[in-house]
Every structure is written in structure tokens, then in C-alpha cells.
Amino acid sequence: MFSSKAKLVLPLVILILASLSTTTVLAHGAKIEYTINTVVEIMAAYDSGEPMADAQVTVYAPSDLETPWLTGTTDDEGRFTFTPDPEITGTWDVQVRQAGHGDIVHIAIGEGVASTGSTGFTTLQIVLMSASVIWGFVGTALYFSRRKA
């Protein structure tokens, strides 16, 4: 009879111990918060295709376009990354400059904006634009060299 009682108590004790140990684990619970930060990656190259290595980068936040928000230099491949402050939405200006050459790119930071952009043209666009302008010059030459009727 006694032995059957002990059999019943033992699992109970184990159950209580187990539940005690569970509460201790809960006190170590983790809490995770998240914010999505946009990292902007800049690739700067000359129009000859050569990367702008070690060029100086100046980042201006939309809140203050006079003083640089961040300065830095590009790596050997003309790459530069920075994390803009998500609180400051608007158009961020990034200037890449080397030896008096360079460009400014305007990057819109905020909701629903394009995730890529560039300041250059495609080869086809360049060829077309050059051809039209050259034709303008040739046309001018032809006009002024026409025979007087």
C-alpha cells in the first residue's frame, strides 16, 4: 500500500520542480526591437568607365544643406556606403569630387522612393545625342557654304 503512495508523490514533486525551473528561464527572456535602416551605396566612375578611387565624398542632409553631414572617401572601386538618418526624410545630396572633377547625386530618402538611380546616360543615349548635335553643326556648315542662287 505504502509503496503505491510513493509512486504517486514522486511524479508530482518532479512536476513542481520542473515548473519552478521554467519560471527561472522566463526571467531571461529576450526582447527584440527592429528598425529598417537604409544603407546607401554610391558607385562613382568617370565617364571613361574608370572608377573614381579615393575620391572625397561629402554627404549633405536635407535639414542642412550648408554643412556636411558626413565626409569620407571612396574605396579602390569608387564605392562608398553610408546609413542616412531615417528621421531626416527628403533629398540627400552626395557629392563625389576628385581633382576638381565630380558630380552631385540627389537621393530621396523616405517612403515610396526609388531604390536605385544614376546621374549618367546609357551609351545609346550618348551616341544619339552626339549624332543630333553634330548634325546641327554640319547643317550650319552646309547652310553657310551653300552657293548663292
Added chain:
Amino acid sequence: MHIPDGILPAAASVAGYATTAGATWYSIRKINESENPQESVPKAALLTAAFFVASWIHIPIPPTSVHLVLNGLLGVVLGYYAFPAILIGLFFQAVMFQHGGLTSLGVNAAMMGIPALLAYFVFQLRFHLKLGDNRVWTGIFGFLGGALGLGIAVLVAFTILITTIPGSMDVAAERSSIMALTLAHAPLILIEGLFTALIVVFLQRVKPELLEAS
């Protein structure tokens, strides 16, 4: 060589435009003094086209690459037409390709156009020295004009850039990269000088009236 937008302070842009306006007025007045001002327009238009595309022709000079400018050539061949030609060429380069920029157009035109006029005066010296009919001397003066035109422009660009580095930048690094770029133009000065010499020698052989003093 083309200074883009956003590099120079506003005062420099204004001064550049003022200089360009003066030089354009002077050139046009000189062109109007000639017997038939329209006579050289076809020549000027074609060379403007050459100038316009020249900035796409890159010459690798390690560690960088430079592009043709041809302002000396335009000065030597066009004379007073060179300044308006360069101004128009630069305008289209700025609008189409962002080579240079609209705010810096005045600075760029003065920087390349006035040395082009100087190149013309150097090339005309051969008449004063009574060497105008000699093909070898035409070549030599062509070389001098082409090389000096670009050489002076490079020096002016160097001076403008090195004196206007904004304080927010790493000034020493920018200064050394401006130095490197200026030095990279030394071989280009020789190349454009030779190119100009070849063209004037060729023109003197096939169409010498194009090179007459105007």
C-alpha cells in the same frame, strides 16, 4: 579639364561669365571687321563639331586618363571664330553630357577660349617673322599654338581649382590629386601640339587659303 557644377564658389562663376562676355564681344567685333564675316562660318561649325566630340576621346595616361580638348587647334585654324566656337561647343557638352556645367560655363569658356586666341596670335607670328610660306615653320608654329593653347588652359584650371578647395574637404588629398591630374596633361599637351602641326601642314598643302591671316 571641364569644371563641373557645384565645384566653384558663386563669385568665380560670375567672374567667369563676365570674362566670357567680354571675350565674346571682342571676338565678334573682330569677326565683323573682316570683309565677309560669314565666310568662315562653315569652317567654324565643323571644328565646333570636332571640339564637341573630342572630350569623348580618352587617352590613358597612367594612373589616370585624360581627354582631348583641341582648344589650341581651334584657335590656330579659326582665329577670332575660336572663342564663340568653343563657347557653343562647351554649352552643348554641358547640356548633353554634363561635361562641365551651366554655372561653370563662363569659367570653362574663358579658361579654354582665351588661350585659343593666344594660340592664334602665336600662329600668326610666323607672318611677322616672314616665315609664313615655309612648310616646316608652319608646322613648328602650329605645334607651338596647339601646345600653348592647351598648356595655358591647364595652368589656369590648376590655379582656379587649387585656390577654391572648400575647407570641408581633405585639402591636402584634393591638392595632391589636382597636381596629379595637371601632370597627366603634360603628355596631352605634346600630343595636341603634334596633332595641330599635322593638321596645319596638311591644310597648307591642300587648301592654304584656310590658314591665311584674317
